[in-house]
Amino acid sequence: MTATGSATVPVTAALALGDDALVLSHRLGEWAGHAPALEEEVALANIALDLLGQARVLLSLVGDEDELAYLREERSFRNLQLVEQPNGDFAHTIARQLYFSTYQHLLHAELAAGDGPFAPLAAKAVKEVAYHRDHAEQWTRRLGDGTGTSHERMRRACAALWRFTGEMFQPVEGLDVDWAALESRWLESVAEVLDRATLTVPEGPRTGAWSAGAGRQGIHTEPFGRMLAEMQHLHRSHPGASW
Amino acid sequence: MATAAAQRTARPEADGARNTAGDPAEYQRVFDAAVAADERIEPRDWMPDAYRATLVRQIAQHAHSEIIGMQPEANWITRAPSLRRKAILMAKVQDEAGHGLYLYSAAETLGTSRDELLDKLHSGRQKYSSIFNYPTLTWADVGAIGWLVDGAAITNQVPLCRCSYGPYARAMVRICKEESFHQRQGYELLLALSQGTPEQHAMAQDAVDRWWWPSLMMFGPPDDESQHSAQSMEWKIKRHSNDELRQRFVDICVPQAESLGLTLPDPDLKWNEERGHHEFGRIDWTEFWEVLKGNGPCNEQRLTQRKRAHDEGAWVREAAAAHAAKHTGATKAAGHETTGAERA
Numbered sequence: 001m002t003a004t005g006s007a008t009v010p011v012t013a014a015l016a017l018g019d020d021a022l023v024l025s026h027r028l029g030e031w032a033g034h035a036p037a038l039e040e041e042v043a044l045a046n047i048a049l050d051l052l053g054q055a056r057v058l059l060s061l062v063g064d065e066d067e068l069a070y071l072r073e074e075r076s077f078r079n080l081q082l083v084e085q086p087n088g089d090f091a092h093t094i095a096r097q098l099y100f101s102t103y104q105h106l107l108h109a110e111l112a113a114g115d116g117p118f119a120p121l122a123a124k125a126v127k128e129v130a131y132h133r134d135h136a137e138q139w140t141r142r143l144g145d146g147t148g149t150s151h152e153r154m155r156r157a158c159a160a161l162w163r164f165t166g167e168m169f170q171p172v173e174g175l176d177v178d179w180a181a182l183e184s185r186w187l188e189s190v191a192e193v194l195d196r197a198t199l200t201v202p203e204g205p206r207t208g209a210w211s212a213g214a215g216r217q218g219i220h221t222e223p224f225g226r227m228l229a230e231m232q233h234l235h236r237s238h239p240g241a242s243w
Numbered sequence: 244m245a246t247a248a249a250q251r252t253a254r255p256e257a258d259g260a261r262n263t264a265g266d267p268a269e270y271q272r273v274f275d276a277a278v279a280a281d282e283r284i285e286p287r288d289w290m291p292d293a294y295r296a297t298l299v300r301q302i303a304q305h306a307h308s309e310i311i312g313m314q315p316e317a318n319w320i321t322r323a324p325s326l327r328r329k330a331i332l333m334a335k336v337q338d339e340a341g342h343g344l345y346l347y348s349a350a351e352t353l354g355t356s357r358d359e360l361l362d363k364l365h366s367g368r369q370k371y372s373s374i375f376n377y378p379t380l381t382w383a384d385v386g387a388i389g390w391l392v393d394g395a396a397i398t399n400q401v402p403l404c405r406c407s408y409g410p411y412a413r414a415m416v417r418i419c420k421e422e423s424f425h426q427r428q429g430y431e432l433l434l435a436l437s438q439g440t441p442e443q444h445a446m447a448q449d450a451v452d453r454w455w456w457p458s459l460m461m462f463g464p465p466d467d468e469s470q471h472s473a474q475s476m477e478w479k480i481k482r483h484s485n486d487e488l489r490q491r492f493v494d495i496c497v498p499q500a501e502s503l504g505l506t507l508p509d510p511d512l513k514w515n516e517e518r519g520h521h522e523f524g525r526i527d528w529t530e531f532w533e534v535l536k537g538n539g540p541c542n543e544q545r546l547t548q549r550k551r552a553h554d555e556g557a558w559v560r561e562a563a564a565a566h567a568a569k570h571t572g573a574t575k576a577a578g579h580e581t582t583g584a585e586r587a
Contacts, residue, residue, distance in 0.1 A: 036556020146562025
């Protein structure tokens with residue numbers, strides 16, 4: 001991955017995209033040793049590794065990857081609240097994957113088609129994310145149209161995470177994207193998957209009522225602080241050490 | 244491989260052996276000749292029941308060790324101190340899940356399903372390597388596991404690439420390549436710590452102090468106390484004795500420890516010019532047998548987590564099976580399980 005000169009990289013956008021990937025990768029890494037089948041141990045780790053790779057490229061465009069990952073405070077992270085949500089049961093993880101990978105796929109396809117500083121990264125990422133989206137879609141269908149229990153769990157998971165999906169289409173400074181068009185394609189795509197999974201599009205608001213904002217403004221949910229505490233603890237315990 | 248097939252002795256197939264009134268002594272003779280000629284026994288070949296049972300036991304124990312072995316290392320994924328180390332560790336734990344998959348598949352070629360083996364693991368009827376009943380207390384333990392535990396595993400496993408049973412031997416070729424990569428990563432992690440701050444160096448030394456002796460125990464009891472060794476050697480499932488492999492491992496580790504700038508916690512360790520080997524101190528076999536019996540620091544924790552993951556995932560596997568039955572009519576669900584549809 002060649003950086004196209006850090007002077008031209010918009011910092012806010014690099015942090016937004018990089019933090020999304022970093023934080024979701026971390027959450028997926030928490031599944032290691034806990035997945036419902038051996039095949040999913042491999043799949044979830046694979047997705048986590050792709051995302052971690054993307055995060056490292058993006059953060060390195062605008063600084064030192066480890067300083068950015070380990071030494072920023074919670075309020076300085078720019079990731080979506082969606083990706084920081086705890087794993088919950090497998091249905092919650094899949095719903096989170098479905099919402100996010102659909103978004104990331106559409107966004108990276110658009111960035112890859114442009115000539116901005118993220119085009120080279122996006123061109124590579126879009127191929128990886130296509131698999132993530134496929135994995136999420138297949139599982140949404142299996143769980144939605146599987147047993148009564150799985151249908152109910154998947155329905156609840158999709159509904160629980162619905163309120164974190166509006167934030168994805170808030171314009172990010174430095175990204176030349178038609179956000180409204182992206183949102184309508186996202187809605188269409190997610191609705192189609194849910195429909196094939198015998199699920200319905202959740203009702204209710206897609207953003208919170210709090211005017212302070214959300215993840216892109218550095219406003220996070222409570223579980224995120226604990227996630228960072230765990231992630232950053234060792235690095236911060238040895239200031240200046242190399243690993 | 245056409246040449247290998249051409250050179251193979253003509254052998255009765257297992258089904259044929261059961262279905263016809265063949266002469267068992269003749270089958271045994273052909274099997275023995277194939278083993279003696281260093282040929283591979285393949286799934287459809289006739290094989291003695293005890294040979295099959297030994298392989299299932301050994302492959303299952305190996306597969307279980309891979310998946311239980313994910314736990315002590317996964318313990319540090321969320322705390323890895325740099326993104327590079329985090330990527331390396333996640334990839335490693337993922338490789339272990341992959342090894343589990345190859346090995347359960349190798350066991351399936353002997354007519355034993357993954358579900359059956361997992362049941363035996365969960366109910367304590369089959370074992371996994373006792374080394375994973377020790378805790379990973381610090382980040383340096385991740386390095387010590389890579390260097391010592393994976394190093395010991397490789398020493399044990401490289402000869403298995405020539406094991407008489409084909410599917411196991413072939414799975415081991417790939418596994419050993421990945422394990423040797425893990426071993427080098429572990430070494431490199433410890434080197435960075437050893438050459439780092441005094442605190443990091445101390446962390447590395449402490450980890451090596453704790454993992455050294457349990458790693459030596461990984462080769463199993465001394466040869467004169469080893470229950471299965473003689474027959475396995477005869478069948479060429481096993482190629483070297485426990486003590487021989489343990490000695491080989493010690494000889495490899497001593498100079499590596501020196502390069503790392505770390506010491507091995509054995510005052511009796513010294514080079515014996517005459518033997519051309521390092522002598523080492525007495526292993527505490529009481530600890531070995533106790534941990535094996537279930538009294539290790541993490542036996543219960545490891546098995547409990549494994550069972551919990553399996554039980555909590557049951558609804559997911561059932562959903563995959565139900566979905567597959569509804570939509571594809573296929574007998575195989577996306578998950579691995581023998582599905583409800585298959586049993587029905």
